[in-house]
Amino acid sequence: MKVSVIGASGRVGKAAAFCLAEESVVSEMVLLSREKSLDQIQGEALDMNDAMAAKDIRVSITPSCNFEDMAGSKIVVITAGVPRTADMTRMDVAIPNAKIISEYSRLVAKYAPESIILVVTNPVDVMTYVAYKASGFPRNRVIGLGNHLDSLRLKNVIARHFNIHVSEIHTRIIGEHGEHMVLLLSSTSVGGILVDDFPQYQSFDVDEIVEKVKNAGSYVINKKGATEYGPAFAIANIVKTVLNDEKRILTLTTFLDGEIYGVSDVCLGVPVKLGANGVERIIKVKMNEDELNSFKIAGKAVKESTEKVTAHLNGNLNSSSEE
Numbered sequence: 001m002k003v004s005v006i007g008a009s010g011r012v013g014k015a016a017a018f019c020l021a022e023e024s025v026v027s028e029m030v031l032l033s034r035e036k037s038l039d040q041i042q043g044e045a046l047d048m049n050d051a052m053a054a055k056d057i058r059v060s061i062t063p064s065c066n067f068e069d070m071a072g073s074k075i076v077v078i079t080a081g082v083p084r085t086a087d088m089t090r091m092d093v094a095i096p097n098a099k100i101i102s103e104y105s106r107l108v109a110k111y112a113p114e115s116i117i118l119v120v121t122n123p124v125d126v127m128t129y130v131a132y133k134a135s136g137f138p139r140n141r142v143i144g145l146g147n148h149l150d151s152l153r154l155k156n157v158i159a160r161h162f163n164i165h166v167s168e169i170h171t172r173i174i175g176e177h178g179e180h181m182v183l184l185l186s187s188t189s190v191g192g193i194l195v196d197d198f199p200q201y202q203s204f205d206v207d208e209i210v211e212k213v214k215n216a217g218s219y220v221i222n223k224k225g226a227t228e229y230g231p232a233f234a235i236a237n238i239v240k241t242v243l244n245d246e247k248r249i250l251t252l253t254t255f256l257d258g259e260i261y262g263v264s265d266v267c268l269g270v271p272v273k274l275g276a277n278g279v280e281r282i283i284k285v286k287m288n289e290d291e292l293n294s295f296k297i298a299g300k301a302v303k304e305s306t307e308k309v310t311a312h313l314n315g316n317l318n319s320s321s322e323e
């Protein structure tokens, strides 16, 4: 099974590649970057090979800036993008990143036309829409990482609050990977028991917890300059689920066409059944009134941003094609 990572010289790209190299289902991996970073990704590939030898893992890792090398990939992960500093919102980087995502998605469509695109670059919901439109792929083959990572962060926060093993926490964040994320409290359970049955629920402040998860990325960026391991392992979860056709229900960004309470023509995080074909089903979750209102607000906000970004992108494309 072949996987390609575009943006492999970046912190998330190389951490994700390292996690993926360890997955037994990945036999071949291409690390892609711009030419100026070729030396770096050559170094990364050699270093990863040494690590894999220590673990008796055989995987072919090819560093390249020739995008034809992604041919035959089952999944292409895109992490390339202008970095977000702690004082920037995800939207501040939307316009430059849309251009990058649009160009790379076209290359993926050209050289790996049967692949699944996993977008990581922020703002990921908007970028997933850009990748979907630019690639021309069916929507089941264009997904984004966002709320899966948020949901993992939330699991951690809940596990600490209830002092219960993280594997016992079943919960989900849907909506936007950003300001308008929605905690699905009505579908949250601890060891299969509804969360409000626990005595610790009395001191469970939902708004405070949502704020914690919302700011988790910025908090890490403030402390160490970037998030790496969290996104990398979340990416590996998704890639492994596709390659093994696991049919897990993960919360991923996908294009909506009215399946969830009529929200349409926007990419948002929702629970999906994920397998070898990408999104095999969008799961319509039950929401209480507050959750549904928040989800609709998320849809509206992301749609507005998407429209701004795509208008800019189309304007740019038109003016550059006139030159």
Ligand code: NAP
Binding pocket: 006, 007, 008, 009, 010, 011, 012, 013, 033, 034, 035, 036, 037, 079, 080, 081, 082, 083, 084, 097, 100, 119, 120, 121, 122, 123, 124, 145, 146, 149, 177, 226, 227, 231
């Ligand atoms: P980074 O370390 O700065 O790496 C950025 C990567 O993008 C590098 O590989 C760089 O390649 C490439 N790049 C930069 N400008 C480019 C351009 N104009 N054209 C083509 N490639 C370009 O950033 P990072 O920390 O890895 O983060 C990467 C992206 O992931 C960011 O958008 C970040 O916000 C996002 N992210 C998303 C999530 C999520 O849950 N969705 C989580 C974490 C991070 P060169 O070496 O060639 O410059």
